[in-house]
Amino acid sequence: MSRLRHPLAQVAYAVALTVPWTATRLFNLLVRWDVVRATPVHFGTLTEVAVTGVAVLGASFLLAWGAETAEKDVPRAFAIAVLAILAVAPEYAVDALYAWNAGAGGATTAACPAGPGATERLVEACESANLAVANMTGANRILIGLGWAGIAVFTVRRARQTNDPAVRAREGWLADVVTLDRGIATEVGFLFLATVWAFFVPLGGGIDALDTALLVGLYLTYIVVIIRGDVDAEEEHVGVPQYFQSWSLPWRPLAVLTLFGYSGLMIFTAVEPFAHGLEVLGQDFGIPEFFMIQWIAPLASESPELIVVVVLVNKARSTAGFNALISSKLNQWTLLIGTLSLVFSLAYGGYGVLPFDSKQSAEIWITAAQSFFALAVLVDFEISVREALSIFVLFISQVLLEFAIIQDLAPIPVSSEELLIGYAVAYVVIGAALFWVRRDALKGMLGLAADAGRTAVGRDPVHQEFAD
Template identity: 60%
Template sequence: MKRRLLGTIAAAVGLTAPWVAVWVLTVGLPAVGYDPALFAHPPTLATVAVSGVSILGAAFLLAWAAETAEKDVPRAFAIAILAVLAVAPEYAVDALYAWNAGQFAGTERGVEAGNLAVANMTGANRILIGLGWSGIALFTVFRRKANVDPAVINRDGFLRDAVSIDPDISLEIVFLLLATLWAFLVPLNGGIDIFDMLVLVGIYVAYIAIVIRGDVEPEDVHTGVPAALQRLPRPARIASIVLLFAYSAFVIFVAVEPFAHGLEDLGTEAGIPPFFMIQWIAPLASESPELIVVAYLVNKARSTAGFNALISSKLNQWTLLIGTLVVVYSIALGQYGPLAFDSKQSAEIWLTAAQSFFALALLVDFEVTAWEALTLLVLFVSQVLLEFAVIRELVALPIPTEEMLLVYSAVYIVLGLVLFVRRRDEFRLLLERSIGTITSAFGGEERPQQADD
């Protein structure tokens, strides 16, 4: 491997090293008997800065590992693994709240923790679409090298340029739609229960069982670190992939909680309500690795892989993240029990499902225009800012906050239904392509595609 590429890898590892050192001194060594008083934690601002930089370095390592893995496993499976690891910070933060809800069940602290677990989950999912999908689409279309990206469609007219989506992502869209439709039912029982877990986790397991049977696609041309790693002998290549995945996952796991909590503390010092911080600022921090990874892929003119990663991240967050909360809660509780939440969080779940429904309607024709991405972004940002203004008593609404969330939900659903009706032919082709993928994965004869598909 060329010295320059080794230097590139070393630079990314170097970004993670300061926080790993902090973790070893303040957590690792005290855990094996050293006096924790010998190692002082850094100030909050320094903690946020150092842990944030380490997450950035780990995100690059994750992206290189996933690209390298495409030589040996189906691309969809490599991206699914990337998505799981990239959202690991979000799992860690949300599991903490679910665990506290179980440990302190029956108390005010337990009730609050349960609501925070749901709030953190809905905030993370809405950020992924409202900022992630829309922001990456706009970045793809308007960045400096967009004219050389085959995924960018240039059209005349205001905000009519678009980023095309790989039709092979049909399967992910269908499974995500199934999870979204089920999510509308979750609040009806007042909590996340075992049936939600079985359905949502079952959806993801079925998805993985299909994509892992896909064909390896070695024809993609990679550059830089992934290309160099792919030229290694197979044993060395696999070892490097495992090492990159494992190390980056470790760094993200140990850095995300202090990063998120540090941001919460900084926000609290600035007068931002803790609940708002946990729903929005903490998830924004924990979502940062996957957004960095996707921006990296897009900047390499691999917009298709970037969007596939975002969609796969949404799928596992919208299935595994929700479904496993009840497992963590029940373990902490010491027996099975549904993770309960209040009516405000019911409205948050409906709004999150409605946003997902609208976003999927945008993907039915396998492209997202700049106008559609901007609409998605404005709806998301306006709702968050309006709720923040109400919390800080900067504005007074004629309706309660919960009803405001339901109004936004209705807007998303109406827009989504209109798009699904207008694009019903494209949706039919998407379903046929997905059925063909499933049939092919399990040894059947793939259904022929339409000529214009």
């Protein structure tokens, strides 16, 4: 094997992409601690976006290799769940910051929205509470509208070179499909429960302890279920994962932990300035700050996850790629929402409910409705190019129309909030129709998810007729 193609050389290339950012951060820390007497290095906005973006790219390759290597020793679903948490950790950090600022500033359901005469601190706190919800809903909708849809189309196109067995050619307009492993029924089942609950969150006027207990409890139950599952039948790997999987104990787990630790650290430190740089560039072009925080910042924070999935699909591992996307959606739709109230209460100095206005209620409803529709698409464990494009068109048309309303670019006779409610209704109606048509598939999916729960507590599965 050529030295340039050796797996360790590939790892070195990925690490090299992170070196400019790592070296800069380390140098500035040494300056701050007076270890080095020099002027800190500060990049211009465009340079910082480039340096941090390249670092995120390198870290995403390392993260993907770590998850694939881990599959030799732990259930694939658990390895992918860890990957998903690390990949979207910056999104948690951004949302936690807004929730903390809201609590520290005294935002409550009674005080918000802040009326005339309110202190500047309270006004900013109420705004931070709304931004926490906006950033969270934007991230979730991006993950489906761009992530699920884009990766499905990419998988079908890439299959021409990879001969991915998960892709099936079918007659009809854009009818080629990506078939998914029925093992994802567990993730889909838990996501279905979280989505149903999300419709009720706005009715309480804020995110409270009940939301935290139920949503975080759902995710912890999911982790228990998948970690008690069996290690999957060994799947053939190539390149870096194959090389590390050949290592003996304890070196193989040490390699996994190193890949996870370093990539997670890089993603956590680089994504925030990457997202902030994009926000600044967007504002320079006249894009409203609120719009940037809801869409551009989450898009940047989701980039590691999307890059990882592209890496997996490029290796004809589309099933693992979709598992990662669904696992990311599940942890964002449970842990991310559930922990906002906890962070808010810690900053508030006591129990509190994270408040949000009616606009953010509509944002939560459309996000839940989009998830409902997307699950209706996946319930039969297939997604066609036509379905993927439908998800994308519904998502991007709403974003563009809302931008036109905010910027008053066209005479659209509805408010932004009314637009969101309209799209939410459309998502629910189409999703309900799909679930009705595919009611047998829904029954099978829920049965397989229930079997995973039974297996986790040592009971025998009872829905094996749906496993094939």
